[in-house]
Structure formats: structure tokens, C-alpha cells
Amino acid sequence: MDKETKYAFVTGASGEIGQAICIALAKAGWNLYLHYYQNRQAVEDIVPKLQAENIDVILIQADFDDFSSLKEIEKQVFQVDAFIHAAGHSHYALFQDTTDLDMTKLWNVHMYMPMRLIQIFIPKLMKSQQGRIVFISSIWGEIGASMEVVYSTVKGAQIAFCKALSQEVGLSGITVNAVTPGVVKTKMMDQFSLEEKEILRQEIPLKRFAKPEEIAETVEFLTSKKASYITGEVLRLNGGWLM
Template sequence: MSRSILITGANGALGLAIAEFFLTKEENCRVFLGVRERRERAQELATRFPGRADLITLEITSPDAWKAALSEIESQAAPVSVLVNNAGFHEDALLANMAQEQWSRVLDANLNAVFHGCQAVLPGMMRGRQGRIVNIASLSAISSPAGQTNYAAAKAGVIGLTQSLSKESARMGITVNAVCPGYIEGGLPADWTSEHLKALKMQLPMRRFARPEEVAAAVFFLASPDASYITGSTLKIDGGLL
């Protein structure tokens, strides 16, 4: 049976890698690339997989946008059976200087959006008595650095949401897991200098950043039938940093 897979933030390095991993490893799946803007890279991927990958406009902070996106997906394919909540961003500042808008924007995009997405797909998954939700959290949720009170709180909330929802949905064949990636090639701020990147690598036992496809492989596994007894888990993928 062909699965419909929805990946948010599918215009960034990790989202694109997750999408391509599904398209390459699961030949009969249909992947929907949830994007709001900067659609070029997602469109290029969809062009490479005609009829199997489609862009779908999705403002992740809007419940109505989620409903519209799922309605569009169901008009083209099977209901969503795999949701990867990957979209998000950080807007760092020391808490003493953080504007209310900085706090709210980061919580809305990184935590509230996961709530909206999970709530939107659950009815269809419950009807089908099966489903996979993989939430992309962050190492900041486990070991929170200074200057990221908003982002760390949001991602810690994602882990808490994951664990609680996994208990609510397990009896219906729906698994909910979280992944905490470390530094990822292609997903680092463009203004970081080569000296800064070199210093970061020296902190890592593997002395390198993760390749996006290495994180994608873990997401693919958690969404596979082989992971049917894994739920409520948080997997860190950090090269041994923590």
C-alpha cells in the first residue's frame, strides 16, 4: 500500500534529505513537501521525482492551513500516514534582552506548529489504526546553551509532547518519536566563519558534522514497519557530543 508522507520545512538541508531518503528507499510512497517560501530547492526535488513528490503550501503555525493542506493531500493520494515535523528556526538572544516577539515567534514555529500538525493528522491515522509521527527536536532541548531560552524551551516542549502523545496513541498503532540532531552539514548559519566551524568540529568526538542523510536514515527507520514497537523515544544524533 502506498503511503502519503508529509514533511514540513522541506526546503532546507535536512527536510530535503529526509524527503529524498523516502523517495529513494520506498519506491511506492508519495511525498508531500510542506513549504511556505523559498520553494526552489523543493521544486527541484519534485521535478526529479515526477508523480511521487509534490510541493504543498503550508503555514505551520495556522490550524486552518494544516486542514487545507491535508484536504489537498487527500484529494490527490491516501491520507497522511507519516508526518515529519521538521520545520522550525531559532532567533537567539539573552533572556534579559529578548523581545516578547522573539519568544513568541520561536515558540509558535517550533512548538505550537508541532501541536497543530499532530492534531491535524491524528483523526486520519486513528481511522486507519496506524501512523508514524517523527518530531525533529534539537540537542538544545537536552543540553541548553546560553542565548537560546526560547528555542531550548520550545524543543524541550516538543520532547514532552512526543512522550505524552505516544502514550495516548499507542493502542491505535500510531507511534510518536523525536529526533535530536546535532550540527548538520548544510544546515549551519551562513555567517559562521571557517575558524568557528573548525573549533566546533574539535568539540565533536567524530571531528565532523552530521551528513543530512545520516539523520534522514534515522527518521526513515522510525517511520518504518520495523520500528512498530518504538514509541515515545528521543534519539540524539550528535556524533557522541553528549
């Protein structure tokens, strides 16, 4: 492993938060593995911006509902110094209307696949001088949300996982943290009406939604040497909505 070169594996790099994270890490000198599922165009669109920072960019397609993709990912990854899990999707419905398929997909994407990937990457992270693991969780993982019961559950599981794993790998110098955004201005909010979004905005002390770039800047900090003594933490980015 080249100790002067650092590689970050970012899941969900085609999403708005994932893209912002990739750009922030590229500016900080990280070489990148960009994971995406279906939206290859969204990833390709940011590649020129990333390569302008003189970094390596490797695209990795994988369906997190297909466990056979683990072997394919392992073949393509040779060095990992940071793992950032930004992949995910919400599911808005009454709990009793949530199907087994919905629950399985939420679990696989938010928890099972990232856990399995981390199992694969831990030996590589241990060789790194600055092993970092960051999960993009959610405010709902802390307080729960009506109509998003299963989503809240898997987001809460991410937080528990980060806290437990941080104790296990701390001796190896690997830090593990979760970021819990509140409302972020992304396409995920399009499912809500303007009136519903305005009600949410009024509940937030800062009176605005977070920008994807603000989530990305926090991730960049957590993967930097400045955050080498921060582990097992939950960093809230919610504009004062939850204190």
C-alpha cells in the same frame, strides 16, 4: 484509504534536512506532501528526483505563523501515514534581547502548528497500518544552550510532547519519536565563524558535523516497519557529543 499506498507529510521540505528526508522517504516508497513556506524553488528543485522513484508529490505552501492555513492544509490532505516535522529556525541572541515576536514565532513554528496539524491528522494516522510521527528536535532541547534559550525551550517541548503523545496514541499503533541532532552541516551554521565551527568540531568525539542525509536515514528507519516497536524515544545523532 489505500492500505498498499503510504503518504508522509513533511514540514520544512525546502530546508536541507527536510529535502534529505524527502529523498530518503521517496526511495523507501513513500508518497509525499512537501510543506514549504517561502522557498518554493528549493522544493521544486528536488521534485524530479522524487518523481523518479514513481511516487506522488504534492506541494503545500503554508505560513506556520498564520493559523488560517490549517484549513487550507486540511483541504489538500486526504491520506496521512506519517507526519515528520522538520520545519524550524534558530534564533541566536541573549534571552533579554529576545522579543515577544521572536518568541511567538519560535513557539508557533516549532510547537503550536505541528500540534494542531497532528490533531487534524490523528484520525487519518489511526486508519493507517503504520502511523508514524517524528520530530526533528535538537541536542539543545536536551541540555540547553546559552544565546539560544527560547530555541532550546521549544526544542525541549517537542521532546516532552513526543513522549506524552506516544503514551496516548500507542493503542492505535501510532509511534511517536524525536530525533535530536547535534551540529549538522547546513546553511544554519553559516552564522558562525570558521574558528567557532572548528571549536565545536573539536568537542565532538567523531570530529565532524552530521550530514543531512544521516538525519534523513534515521527518519526513514523510524517510519519503517523495522521500527514498529520503537516509540516515545529520543534518538541522539550527535557524534558522541552528548551521551
